[in-house]
Amino acid sequence: MIRLTRPSIEADDLEAVRAVLLSGQLVQGPAVIAFENAIAKAVDVAHAVVVTNCTAALQMALLALDVRAGDIVVVTAYSWPTTANVIELCGAQPVFVDVDPATGNMSPTALEATLSRLSQTPSTAQRLKAIVPVHTFGQLCDMSALIEIATRFGVPVVEDAACALGAKHGSRSAGAWGVMGCFSFHPRKAVTTGEGGAIVTNDPALARWLRASRNHGQDAEFVGTDPFVMPSFNNRMTEFQGALGVTQMQKLDRVLAARRALAARYDATLSSVLQRTASASVGEQHVYQSYVVLLPTEIALQRVDLIRTLRESGVEAQIGTWHMPLITYYRTRYGFRVGDFPACDLFAARALTLPLYEGMTNDEQDQVVSAVHAAVGVATTVAR
Numbered sequence: 316m317i318r319l320t321r322p323s324i325e326a327d328d329l330e331a332v333r334a335v336l337l338s339g340q341l342v343q344g345p346a347v348i349a350f351e352n353a354i355a356k357a358v359d360v361a362h363a364v365v366v367t368n369c370t371a372a373l374q375m376a377l378l379a380l381d382v383r384a385g386d387i388v389v390v391t392a393y394s395w396p397t398t399a400n401v402i403e404l405c406g407a408q409p410v411f412v413d414v415d416p417a418t419g420n421m422s423p424t425a426l427e428a429t430l431s432r433l434s435q436t437p438s439t440a441q442r443l444k445a446i447v448p449v450h451t452f453g454q455l456c457d458m459s460a461l462i463e464i465a466t467r468f469g470v471p472v473v474e475d476a477a478c479a480l481g482a483k484h485g486s487r488s489a490g491a492w493g494v495m496g497c498f499s500f501h502p503r504k505a506v507t508t509g510e511g512g513a514i515v516t517n518d519p520a521l522a523r524w525l526r527a528s529r530n531h532g533q534d535a536e537f538v539g540t541d542p543f544v545m546p547s548f549n550n551r552m553t554e555f556q557g558a559l560g561v562t563q564m565q566k567l568d569r570v571l572a573a574r575r576a577l578a579a580r581y582d583a584t585l586s587s588v589l590q591r592t593a594s595a596s597v598g599e600q601h602v603y604q605s606y607v608v609l610l611p612t613e614i615a616l617q618r619v620d621l622i623r624t625l626r627e628s629g630v631e632a633q634i635g636t637w638h639m640p641l642i643t644y645y646r647t648r649y650g651f652r653v654g655d656f657p658a659c660d661l662f663a664a665r666a667l668t669l670p671l672y673e674g675m676t677n678d679e680q681d682q683v684v685s686a687v688h689a690a691v692g693v694a695t696t697v698a699r
């Protein structure tokens with residue numbers, strides 16, 4: 316089976332983990348600090364705080380902005396459910412925003428309309444605490460537009476950059492646009508620590524709060540004998556994951572270059588049957604956490620069969636990600652229906668993820684391309 320993804324784990328990664336395991340210091344040591352420094356350098360921000368996973372990172376980022384019961388957080392409609400779940404876990408309410416039909420990222424026009432609506436009524440305006448866009452599949456949102464709108468309405472932006480380490484527009488990286496940016500190091504990402512996450516920020520006060528938050532509420536800069544300044548989590552990353560993170564970060568540019576080359580090869584060989592999710596705009600560097608194409612609308616209804624056919628041909632395929640307002644919890648709790656987020660309806664129904672990983676050979680990719688051409692051909696015949 317050609318898998319959707321395979322992490323790039325090599326001898327130096329194994330050696331780094333082994334050295335930490337043999338050192339006797341498994342938590343709170345120099346490896347995590349070195350990993351944080353590597354992330355901060357790559358994203359070009361002042362502070363990186365690594366944690367257990369990106370879900371923890373997002374929840375902590377919202378708590379750092381004092382998001383609490385009764386508040387509102389504006390969030391894109393199309394993402395892995397965690398992006399909305401962390402808002403609910405703070406006791407707040409997610410207000411979903413429709414997506415750009417070409418990219419699946421938060422639509423600036425829809426954001427503007429949502430913020431205008433919420434700002435009109437004092438009761439909702441006062442509860443509006445944050446905006447969470449997602450760089451879907453490693454493609455940067457239109458951050459210039461989103462930040463301009465957010466600034467005009469005075470609402471801070473937390474970037475869900477789980478999939479977008481290394482993505483840039485011009486020289487500015489994913490994660491460096493909002494007040495905080497959150498990354499994931501799950502094995503489906505370009506570099507991995509098994510499970511893992513990070514929050515980046517240029518704000519020293521937020522960084523200090525986040526470091527205390529991940530460590531039982533202990534403020535490292537507290538003067539006195541008792542540093543427990545707030546109730547909080549243990550969201551610390553282990554030293555052996557930190558060491559793995561350091562060796563993985565050394566491969567980041569190489570891994571991204573390989574993924575981009577493979578994506579370009581897919582573009583060239585699949586464009587006759589499938590639509591790319593978006594054309595990268597000038598100056599934008601997509602990192603292809605996933606290679607996602609849009610099925611023609613006439614065969615989107617057969618996506619389950621098409622994925623099964625691909626698997627039978629030895630190719631693992633998957634949907635894109637989730638239409639969050641329509642998953643069981645949010646549909647039931649808030650009564651969302653098809654038609655409430657029309658661009659997301661269409662994008663989510665048509666998206667198909669194909670295998671992509673650094674070590675993928677041209678032969679493997681050719682096998683995927685042939686299987687896709689055959690499966691789409693069958694689906695098109697059935698649709699007629």
Ligand SMILES: Cc1ncc(COP(=O)(O)O)c(C=O)c1O
Nearest residue numbers: 368369370395397475477499501
């Ligand atoms: C957009 C997005 N946000 C958040 C997460 C959660 O990341 P983690 O699995 O590290 O908690 C994911 C996971 O894939 C994701 O795709």
